[in-house]
Amino acid sequence: MNESQNAIALEGTSPRVAAVMISVLAGIAAFCGLLIVLTFEATLPTIKKNQAEYLRQSIFEVLPNAHTVRKFQRSDAPSQGLESTRESGPILVPLVGEESGDELMVYATYDPSGELVGVALEASGQGYQDVIKVLYGYQPSSQQIVGMKVLASKETPGLGDKIELDPTFRRNFLQLDAKLDDTGQVLANEIVTVKAGAKKNGWEIDGITGATISSKAIGRILNASAADRLPVIARNLSRLEAEK
Amino acid sequence: MRGVAQLRVGDMNTDSLGFIFISATVINNFVLAYFLGICPFLGVSAKIDTAMRMGIAVTFVMLVSSMAAFGIHIVLVAIDALYLQLIAYIVVIATTVQLVEMIIKKYSPALFRTLGIFLPLITTNCAILGVALWQTSRQYDFLQSVVFAIGAGLGFCLALIIMAGLREELELSDVPGIVDGAALTLIVAGILSTAFMGFGGLGG
Amino acid sequence: MSPNDLTMDDFLKGLWDENPVFVHLLGMCPVLAVSNTVINALSMGLATLFVLILSSALISMLRRIIPKQVRIAAFILIIATFVTVAEYVIQAISLEIHRGLGAFISLIVVNCMILGQAESFASKNNVVTSVLAATGAGVGFIFAIFCMGAVREVLGSGTFAGIDLFGPHYQPWVIMILPGGGFFVLGALLLVTNRINGWLVARKEVLEQEVAGSSATPGR
Numbered sequence: 001m002n003e004s005q006n007a008i009a010l011e012g013t014s015p016r017v018a019a020v021m022i023s024v025l026a027g028i029a030a031f032c033g034l035l036i037v038l039t040f041e042a043t044l045p046t047i048k049k050n051q052a053e054y055l056r057q058s059i060f061e062v063l064p065n066a067h068t069v070r071k072f073q074r075s076d077a078p079s080q081g082l083e084s085t086r087e088s089g090p091i092l093v094p095l096v097g098e099e100s101g102d103e104l105m106v107y108a109t110y111d112p113s114g115e116l117v118g119v120a121l122e123a124s125g126q127g128y129q130d131v132i133k134v135l136y137g138y139q140p141s142s143q144q145i146v147g148m149k150v151l152a153s154k155e156t157p158g159l160g161d162k163i164e165l166d167p168t169f170r171r172n173f174l175q176l177d178a179k180l181d182d183t184g185q186v187l188a189n190e191i192v193t194v195k196a197g198a199k200k201n202g203w204e205i206d207g208i209t210g211a212t213i214s215s216k217a218i219g220r221i222l223n224a225s226a227a228d229r230l231p232v233i234a235r236n237l238s239r240l241e242a243e244k
Numbered sequence: 245m246r247g248v249a250q251l252r253v254g255d256m257n258t259d260s261l262g263f264i265f266i267s268a269t270v271i272n273n274f275v276l277a278y279f280l281g282i283c284p285f286l287g288v289s290a291k292i293d294t295a296m297r298m299g300i301a302v303t304f305v306m307l308v309s310s311m312a313a314f315g316i317h318i319v320l321v322a323i324d325a326l327y328l329q330l331i332a333y334i335v336v337i338a339t340t341v342q343l344v345e346m347i348i349k350k351y352s353p354a355l356f357r358t359l360g361i362f363l364p365l366i367t368t369n370c371a372i373l374g375v376a377l378w379q380t381s382r383q384y385d386f387l388q389s390v391v392f393a394i395g396a397g398l399g400f401c402l403a404l405i406i407m408a409g410l411r412e413e414l415e416l417s418d419v420p421g422i423v424d425g426a427a428l429t430l431i432v433a434g435i436l437s438t439a440f441m442g443f444g445g446l447g448g
Numbered sequence: 449m450s451p452n453d454l455t456m457d458d459f460l461k462g463l464w465d466e467n468p469v470f471v472h473l474l475g476m477c478p479v480l481a482v483s484n485t486v487i488n489a490l491s492m493g494l495a496t497l498f499v500l501i502l503s504s505a506l507i508s509m510l511r512r513i514i515p516k517q518v519r520i521a522a523f524i525l526i527i528a529t530f531v532t533v534a535e536y537v538i539q540a541i542s543l544e545i546h547r548g549l550g551a552f553i554s555l556i557v558v559n560c561m562i563l564g565q566a567e568s569f570a571s572k573n574n575v576v577t578s579v580l581a582a583t584g585a586g587v588g589f590i591f592a593i594f595c596m597g598a599v600r601e602v603l604g605s606g607t608f609a610g611i612d613l614f615g616p617h618y619q620p621w622v623i624m625i626l627p628g629g630g631f632f633v634l635g636a637l638l639l640v641t642n643r644i645n646g647w648l649v650a651r652k653e654v655l656e657q658e659v660a661g662s663s664a665t666p667g668r
Contacts, residue, residue: 032529035529
């Protein structure tokens with residue numbers, strides 16, 4: 001911050017005046033810094049609580065039968081045991097402590113008796129205007145996506161935001177086929193958005209007339225995320241189920 | 245499609261440079277779609293000549309402050325003081341403007357005279373702070389940030405110059421007294437903005 | 449005139465005569481960008497009012513200490529601080545509102561209206577007057593952004609603050625919530641203000657003539 005003060009002070013003033021200016025600005029800056037830190041500290045717990053609550057609600061929305069949620073994360077520890085040889089990729093372990101933010105996060109949900117209901121995953125990608133962020137629920141037992149919620153989007157209100165509001169479009173995601181092929185490495189059928197009303201197969205999404213680009217974006221986002229993460233889930237299924 | 249067992253690290257932005265550029269310039273034009281930098285857009289768009297100069301000055305400041313903001317963000321993350329982000333960015337922008345002003349004054353007095361009054365105004369041009377904030381929230385890497393800043397700057401130039409061209413024509417036509425001035429400019433801007441929406445499909 | 453009248457006048461002129469948006473064309477960016485619903489518009493207006501009042505008060509308190517050469521830098525520092533404070537407070541109150549406003553909360557910093565108020569008023573007047581004037585300008589700003597939000601939401605979505613107005617058969621004018629609609633509505637509102645001001649000026653002239661004609665009437 002001193003740079004700006006110097007820059008302004010340099011223009012033809014004596015060093016003493018400059019010193020006064022710098023000390024005044026430094027004083028103001030110190031006061032401002034203090035104020036910001038105090039507010040930050042005071043509001044942080046509430047903000048965290050709000051965010052966690054929002055995510056929790058969203059998870060229960062995409063997986064309505066869920067009762068409890070457990071977070072899983074990619075293991076940092078070097079792989080061990082038979083299951084995690086090099087080909088099989090990352091293993092998932094229950095999250096301990098703080099979320100590190102940009103790691104693969106899996107929200108596994110269980111019914112009251114402790115059976116795995118499904119997993120919720122976050123995904124994001126480019127929409128019509130800006131990045132769309134979604135949360136979707138995946139049911140390993142039926143290999144289907146069973147719910148989807150748009151967490152954040154800046155799609156055009158009245159057109160693109162139908163991906164959040166349109167009931168017919170949302171019905172697409174109650175039973176969306178996301179089977180893996182026999183190798184367990186790739187999706188058997190890519191998830192695609194087709195023209196409104198043209199849906200024939202379980203893995204197709206009926207698009208929205210007037211929001212073609214946004215609804216196609218949702219298909220792309222889901223497909224990319226599912227292709228990327230479902231194999232990991234499938235391999236780690238026993239781990240997810242074991243955690244009660 | 246992405247490699248099978250390979251995990252994407254978080255939500256790192258993977259947009260291509262070309263897309264970022266097109267998006268910032270026309271699809272999400274800062275003036276016409278995000279309403280950033282409206283003050284200079286209304287104030288300095290009466291003549292093509294001044295509009296062009298203002299546009300260039302803004303693009304330049306945008307580029308420099310975007311690079312500076314990128315560095316600052318790294319520092320703030322390192323010392324875990326993200327809550328100082330806004331205040332740090334605005335100080336950097338003010339400094340950049342001041343520096344640009346001094347440099348131009350020293351090396352090109354002629355340019356300074358023509359650009360002079362606009363430079364301090366740039367500090368309160370929200371488009372510049374917008375670039376810094378958006379590149380951070382979209383987690384662009386350095387190259388992406390630079391392209392984004394240039395794209396946004398050129399988009400700003402484009403909107404300003406088109407507007408100035410239209411307004412020069414409007415000078416010559418007979419406009420009812422009541423719509424003259426800001427109201428007319430805004431309505432023209434509305435038509436422009438609607439026209440620019442047509443670029444939306446480019447991203448799909 | 450007593451000092452009291454003077455301060456009330458400072459408050460009132462921000463509302464209409466010197467409305468920051470309709471008359472001075474300041475702070476247009478948020479007025480256009482976050483006025484697609486009434487709720488967003490009001491939250492933005494309140495956040496701006498908050499920053500405007502607090503920064504005006506602090507700047508007015510410090511006006512004798514801040515050297516003239518560095519005043520702009522100091523003002524910006526102070527404004528940025530209060531904006532950051534406002535951002536965290538909003539996040540704590542409601543994530544929903546924070547999502548609606550997005551990056552535009554941070555952009556209150558560069559709302560020229562606030563810096564303009566600091567430079568032209570708060571740095572020259574005492575705290576009480578500055579706060580009153582800031583409240584006036586802020587309320588004027590809320591009035592403007594509220595008008596925008598109301599027009600755009602009612603026409604564009606057929607709702608007011610989320611309440612359905614016209615029933616399911618209303619076909620909304622989607623253009624109104626699109627960016628273009630923002631420009632159109634603001635342009636139209638400026639027209640209306642121009643027109644009203646035209647009437648006011650005309651009426652004032654008539655009144656003045658009447659007063660001049662009957663100057664024998666006992667004074668107030």
